[in-house]
Amino acid sequence: MDKNSCGCLEGGYAACLCGVTKSVRGRPILKGVTLAVGFGEIHVLAGLNGAGKTTSLRVLMGLLSRDSGEARVLGVDPWSRGFEPVKREVGYLPEDASVYERLTGMENILFYARLYSGWRGVEELVENAVLYSGLSREDLSRRAGGYSKGMKRRLLLGITLMSKPRLVVLDEPTSGVDPIASNRIKKILKGLSREGRAILVTTHDLSFAEEIADRVTIIHGGLTVASGHPHRLMEEYCGETLEEAFVNVVTGDGC
C-alpha cells in the first residue's frame, strides 16, 4: 500500500484505518490494515475466512482497541471520548447481530426507531426500515423468532439503514439472503451512495462486489494486500472476474 492511502487522516474521508495492528492473547490478528472510504463510495472489504475483516470493522467502530496505527470515523478517532455523538451518524450491522425473537418484525423496528429518536420522527424511520428490509407487512406482523436466517438479516439491515446514516458499515449483509433480496440490497446501497453516503461492506460474494464496488480492499492474513476499483484489480491481477483476481492476489499466483 502506498503511504498516500493514509492521507485520509487529514480529513475528507468518511472512515479510515491506517496501518492498524491488533493482537489477541499474544496472537497477531491484524498486521497492518489500511483502507479509506470516501463519501459517495461503496467500498468492499474482501478476504478469506479469518483474514481479519470483522476484527477490522470492530476496531473501526471503536468496539476493539488497536495496538498501533490510526483510525478515523467521520474525522474522529473511534477510541476517543469524542466518538459518542458521532455514533448517531453511523449505521453498523455486525456479523452476529440478532433480532428480538419474541417481538414481531414491526415491533423490532419500532423498538429501535424509538431508541434512536424518542417519539419524534419515528414514522419516517419506520417507513425507511420497512422499505429497506423489503419485508411484507404480513411478514412484519409475525414474530421475528419464526423468520428464516435471510429474513432476520433483512430486518436488521432495514433497522441499520432506517436513519439513512452518513456512514454505513455492513458486515456480510447478504449472508443467507436470496438472489432477489441480494439484488434489492445492491440497489439500496447504490441509491444511498448516490446520495453521498459512504458505504463499507464485507462480503464473500465477489460478483456482488464486482457489480457495486467503487473500491475493493483485499486483506490477507491481517494485512492489506491490494486496493482499487474492481476493474483495476482485474487488470492488475489478471482476472476475467473479480473472483479470479482475488484468488490470484491471495494465492500469490499473480499473472
Ligand SMILES: Nc1ncnc2c1ncn2[C@@H]1O[C@H](COP(=O)(O)OP(=O)(O)OP(=O)(O)O)[C@@H](O)[C@H]1O
Ligand atoms: N476475540 C478473539 N479471540 C481470539 N481470536 C480471535 C478473536 N476475534 C477474532 N479472532 C481471530 O482473528 C482472526 C480474524 O477473525 P475475523 O473474524 O476478523 O475474520 P474474518 O475475515 O471476518 O473471517 P470470516 O470471513 O470467516 O468472517 C481469526 O483467526 C479469528 O479466529
